[in-house]
Amino acid sequence: MLIWLLxxxxxxxxxxQPQWDSLKQHRDPAWxxxxxxGIYTHWGPVTYAAEDAPASMEWYGNQxxxxxxxxxxxxxxxxxxxxxxGYKDVIPQFTAPKFNADxxxxxxxxxxAKFAGPVAVHHDNFAMWDSKATRWNxxxxxxxxxxxGELEKAIRKRGMKFITTFHHGYAWQYFEPGYAFDAGxxxxxxxxxxxxxxxxxxxxxxLKQWLAMVxxxxxxxxPDLTWFDFELQKVIPVQYQQLxxxxxxxxxxxxxREIGVAHKFREIHQYTGILDFERGREEKxxxxxxxxxxxxxxxxxxxxxxxxxxxxLVDVFVDIVSKNGCLLLNVGPHADGTIxxxxxxxxxxxxxxLNVNGEAIYGxxxxxxxxxxxxxxxGGGFSEQKDHPYTAEDIRFTTRNGALYAxxxxxxxxxxxxxxxxxxxxxxxxxxxxKAKLKWTSTPAGLSLDLPxxxxxxxxxxxxxxxxxx
Numbered sequence: 091m092l093i094w095l096l097x098x099x100x101x102x103x104x105x106x107q108p109q110w111d112s113l114k115q116h117r118d119p120a121w122x123x124x125x126x127x128g129i130y131t132h133w134g135p136v137t138y139a140a141e142d143a144p145a146s147m148e149w150y151g152n153q154x155x156x157x158x159x160x161x162x163x164x165x166x167x168x169x170x171x172x173x174x175x176g177y178k179d180v181i182p183q184f185t186a187p188k189f190n191a192d193x194x195x196x197x198x199x200x201x202x203a204k205f206a207g208p209v210a211v212h213h214d215n216f217a218m219w220d221s222k223a224t225r226w227n228x229x230x231x232x233x234x235x236x237x238x239g240e241l242e243k244a245i246r247k248r249g250m251k252f253i254t255t256f257h258h259g260y261a262w263q264y265f266e267p268g269y270a271f272d273a274g275x276x277x278x279x280x281x282x283x284x285x286x287x288x289x290x291x292x293x294x295x296x297l298k299q300w301l302a303m304v305x306x307x308x309x310x311x312x313p314d315l316t317w318f319d320f321e322l323q324k325v326i327p328v329q330y331q332q333l334x335x336x337x338x339x340x341x342x343x344x345x346x347r348e349i350g351v352a353h354k355f356r357e358i359h360q361y362t363g364i365l366d367f368e369r370g371r372e373e374k375x376x377x378x379x380x381x382x383x384x385x386x387x388x389x390x391x392x393x394x395x396x397x398x399x400x401x402x403l404v405d406v407f408v409d410i411v412s413k414n415g416c417l418l419l420n421v422g423p424h425a426d427g428t429i430x431x432x433x434x435x436x437x438x439x440x441x442x443x444l445n446v447n448g449e450a451i452y453g454x455x456x457x458x459x460x461x462x463x464x465x466x467x468x469g470g471g472f473s474e475q476k477d478h479p480y481t482a483e484d485i486r487f488t489t490r491n492g493a494l495y496a497x498x499x500x501x502x503x504x505x506x507x508x509x510x511x512x513x514x515x516x517x518x519x520x521x522x523x524x525k526a527k528l529k530w531t532s533t534p535a536g537l538s539l540d541l542p543x544x545x546x547x548x549x550x551x552x553x554x555x556x557x558x559x560x
Contacts, residue, residue, distance in 0.1 A: 106339040108332035110361040116339045118364055119314065119348035121251060123379040124453040125204035126411055127444075128315075128418045129437070130255055131194070132209050132389040134216055135177070135232065138184035138425040139165070141391055148390050151177040151214040155267035176272035177265070178281055181216055181226065186233040189427025195244035197429060201437035202444035203419075204452070205251035205315060208241050210307055213319075215261035215281050219310065223302040226281045242311045251314040253418075254307050259300050259321025262292045297330050304334055308341050317352040317366065317383070317418070335362055352381050352418075354471065366418075371406075373469030375413045375456040382410050383418040384474060386436045391422035397432050400439040404549040405480045405499045407440075409467075411451055412460040412486035412497070443549050446523040450495035450552045454488035461486040462511050463499075485509060496537075496553045501545045509553070510536035517557025523547055 106112050132148075140147035145160040147153050153161035155172055162172070169175050198206040211217050219238035221227035228237045242252050265273050265282040273282035284293050292300075307313065316338060322331055335351060342349040352364040359365040366381040384406070387397035407417050421433045444451060463484030467477045480499035488495045494516075496509050515532040519539065523546030530539040537555070545551065 104336070104340040105343050106336045108329070108336040110332065113332065113335045113339065113362040116335075116362055118350045118379065121204075121348065122315065122350050122364065122416065123414070125251065126416050126451050126454075127201075127203050127407070128205040128207075128251075128253055128416065129198045129201060129203040129421060130207055130209060130253060130317075130383075130418060131421055131423055132212065132385075133423045133427075134209070134212055134214065134218060134390075135181045135184040136212065136214060137390045137422065139169075139180045141425050142393055144394065146388070146392055146395055148388060148392065149213065149264070150180075152264045152267060155265075155271055155273075172268070172271035174272060176268060177214065178272065178278050181214075182231045184232045184425065186235070186237075186425070186427040189233065189235070189237065189240075189423075191237075191240035191244040192247075194241065194423075194429065195248050195250070197434060197437055198245070199248040199250060201441040202448065203250055205253050206241075206245050207253035207255070207313065208238055209257065210238050210254040211256055211258040211303060213257050213260045213264040215258050215265075215283075217303060219307060221303065221306060223299060223306045224280060238307065238311055242313075252311065253315040253317060254311065254313045255317040255319070256304055256307075257319040257321070258303060259326045260319060260324070262286075262296055262321075262325050263289075291327070292325060297326070300326065301330060301334060301337070305337055305341075308338060312345065312347065314348065315350045315352065315364075317381075318354075320354055320368075322353050322358060323355050331358065367469075367471045367473075369475065370471040370473035371410050371415055371469055372413050375460040376415075378414070380415045381418055382406075382415055383420065385420035385422070386433050387430075388422050389420055391424055391430055391433075397436065400436050401549050402477075402479070403436065403440060404443055405484075406474065406477070408451075408486050408497050408499065408550050409461070409480075411454065412456060412488055414456050439548075443547060446547060447497075447550070447552045449490065450488050450497060450522065450554070454490045454495070457487035457489050457494060459487065459511055462509075482507065485511075487511070492556070494555045494558050496555065498551045498553070501551060502541065505541050507539050507541060507553075508536045509539070512537040512555065512558070514558055516555040518555070520554045520556075521546060522552040522554060528553075 136150045140150040143164050147161045153159040154165040217224050217227035220229040220236040245252050262283045266288050269285045274285050350364050352366045354366050369384045371382045388395035410417050465480050465484045482500035482502040484499040486497045519530050526542035
């Protein structure tokens with residue numbers, strides 16, 4: 091494989107050079123700040139191997155080589171001795187017989203997503219597209235279908251932007267336990283990485299293939315947004331980080347396209363890209379748009395792992411939007427390619443809420459404060475595990491076209507609500523999804539509203555205020 095031929099070459103005349111000062115000039119796409127909701131999918135050989143396992147094995151390609159992990163004995167019993175039957179032998183058994191890109195895209199659109207796409211390659215280094223950069227791809231083996239290509243067509247056909255996410259930089263460390271087993275002979279270094287000591291920096295072969303795979307997806311599928319897991323800075327050196335950004339931005343400039351690149355590092359974000367928080371978010375509203383990636387349940391579908399509730403999902407989504415963020419929501423399909431029923435239900439419930447309340451979400455901007463109420467949840471990555479449930483006193487604000495939206499994260503049992511931060515008198519107040527005429531009073535303590543007898547839904551409730559002096 092002539093990997094170097096697949097890399098996009100940088101020239102002095104390109105608008106962006108692989109240097110932070112140059113990359114800092116790039117502007118994130120305008121559509122992103124308005125989109126608010128995206129959906130992506132963790133799905134692949136890991137799902138096939140671990141979906142029915144008795145314990146969580148979402149990093150199966152790593153855990154199956156760790157003798158103290160439950161995945162080790164599970165793999166040996168189901169597939170064989172890791173000395174000869176390794177992760178490379180699991181991959182061809184992932185055949186995805188029921189995958190239907192149009193069914194996925196229909197569901198994502200009904201959920202209210204404005205951008206969507208696959209995890210193009212996870213830590214296991216298996217490309218879910220028709221690749222010339224690696225023989226370990228979904229057309230050459232396993233499904234023998236261009237998963238990314240089929241999804242790109244189906245998603246764009248429904249008016250959504252297309253996203254691809256990349257996690258394969260971590261493959262260099264992910265497969266390190268495998269070097270005591272089948273990965274140690276070096277015959278499949280293009281999958282497992284060249285055998286090396288734990289923590290050793292990646293070699294040039296690995297880095298060139300990492301970049302070539304990213305470049306190939308750009309050229310073949312023209313994503314509107316790319317997203318990178320924690321391998322930036324953790325594994326990928328600065329030189330290759332900068333090359334990736336420069337290749338991406340120069341490609342988009344040549345194609346006359348907007349593109350964004352999301353990642354998880356404030357140190358990089360000070361120069362370029364969209365800042366992302368895995369299972370977490372910003373603590374306050376920001377002047378830049380940012381991203382949360384989280385999941386309706388497990389990352390890869392696993393029968394022993396629980397799903398969150400739709401009520402919790404809507405509340406967190408509203409909190410994110412009030413602070414100038416967007417949500418990238420993961421769904422883990424079954425190994426056969428179907429979407430689990432619980433995930434379908436949650437996505438359709440979210441879509442139903444957005445059908446009623448979407449004007450308070452899409453295209454909105456933060457107000458002078460993001461919210462009020464007693465519940466204080468911390469920010470940063472992985473902070474949602476510490477979240478406390480929101481109450482009817484927890485209210486979040488958004489603005490759009492001169493209207494202020496106050497979104498109560500529960501329905502008050504008292505039949506009244508006081509929005510303390512709104513002390514000016516609006517011209518009109520309405521409750522989205524309700525035809526009832528609201529009784530309200532503007533007081534120095536805030537806007538006091540008498541609620542109708544029937545609530546207009548099961549989740550967060552949106553009060554629209556018009557003609558309010560900002």
